[in-house]
Amino acid sequence: MIVAIVNNYVIFEKEYNAELCQMLIEENRKSITDRDKDRALYQLIDVHLLLGKVQKENYKIDEQLVYDNILDIMLQFPSKDEFEKMMTFYNISIEDLGNLIRDNLLVKIFIKKKFYDRIHFHKQQIRRFCKTHSEFFTIPEKLRVRHILIKGHTHHSFEKVNEIYDMIKNGYGFAFLARRYSDCPSRKIGGDLGYFIRGKMLPSFEKAAFSLSIGEISKPVRTYLGYHIIQLIDKIGCCQLRFDKVVDVLKKRLERIQAEIELLKYIKKLRDTAKITINYPIISKVRG
Template sequence: MSKMTNKAVIIISAIVVLAAAGGISAYYLLRDRGVAAVVNGVKITEEKVAEEVSKSAAQYEAQGMALQPAQLEQVRSSVIENLITREVLLQESASFVIPDEEINEKIASLQSQFESDEAFNEALASQGYDPDSFKEVILQDMKIQKLIEEKVPEETTVTDEEILTFYKENPAYFTEPERIHASHILVTVEAGDDDEKKNQAKAKIERISEELKNGADFADTARRESEGPSGPQGGDLGEFTRGQMVSGFETVAFALPEGEISGIVETQFGYHIIKVHERFPESSVPLEDVRESINSYLVQDKNQTKLKDFLESLKNAAKIRIPGIKDEKTTEEV
């Protein structure tokens, strides 16, 4: 199965196969259990919408984010749109035939990802499925997949001109930020240290600084004296860009010329002495180095656009009615 088709089915099925379970929120218990939308005569009920909104809300709550009524309304709108899209696709793909053995193979593949049959069945039950209803959902998904594969053939070609245009129009994507290669020696000071410990740390870093000024090797000194995790590596921090180190350390490090050693720098971690080995100015990544990644991105973008256009064409051709919203083609309301 192609990457595009995989993604299409995941997008279309997202509302149906949500990972979190939960009861219908109190907010939606207050909503009239009527019809949320009608697609070519097929009703999407408020009960179904409330069920899927509840699952989505449970996902947020599992991450410690409780949705407010206004946010729930946004989720509801998204759920309705997804259910409408799915219903249009189900109707369009109704004539496709999927052999029972292919459906069973798909289910077996999913089931193999669980430790046991019991764990698989518990997962189904947590989402409100039994084996039969889950099999029906898999059948629907496979029909949709087959429809998309037939009606939206995968795009695989991108021209050199398209790649070059994208490269020129998006320079920020292909810019390597300024970076430096540096080492440091750290004498730590903990947040709760008393003045005596702070003074001892200050005396130690001052002694180290004098030794370096007198010609001591930086890496050897770091291995012997540094209290930071990079000490065994001679204090080597590797290469880094702005924003990766604490501000005081960064300011001094990026101001140092190559080969220079700083004075004593104080941060919340303690006292540092920094040596910059090499500086790398901001630069553009050569086109040839990113040609393949641009090609992949543009192919994916083309396929997503084709899929979106196909879905829009199906919905535009369908008779879709939503309570309180007039259908521009019929001027009817549900």
């Protein structure tokens, strides 16, 4: 059965099933959705649009690499029988799978050479990017706090948290009281919550914590959990990452993003100028 025709190339149901099968294996899933069917279809269409260009380049694929890829797929199954069941279910052979892998490897070589290997950002370009997107390279202010939590909003909870607060004012150690009275699992380590930045804690808790000086202890603070007493242990102010610390990673990331943008534009152009016929009734009948 014909699934689609891309220019003069015919995509048969077997090839389509092989693409679906490989996709499920790579994503460690056992059933397909309508979205999966569309993804597999357009993946195949794009591969064959690109293969039309690849054939002019005379690339060669090492058959050992094809075999290794097939072996990797087989090893993802609990047994050989399970692998063969999947292949039988989608009516595909090892040869079908190998052909699909070979085509995908050829396309990957083409994409790498035509897009990823050709795009290079210089330090001056990266420096300009850093200046115009400085928010990406700012490490926000963060606090380290201890707290004592008394759960609930009953009169008893309110009385208890205020009694503990009075004990702190009278000289009792915060960590000692946290271990003894706190309802939070952090009680085991003296109420220490570690470091956090803005937006990670409950609003009223966060507001109180960021208003403290190092060593200072808050009055009881109410949240939906109950009542908290907070002690600020440490504060690290916001700072900018040094350019020399990010330049190499950023260079690779920007080059990859730009290559992906150029590739998408290229594929869109190929799609727009290609003659593509899709047999939707056949696709809808594919088993999930």
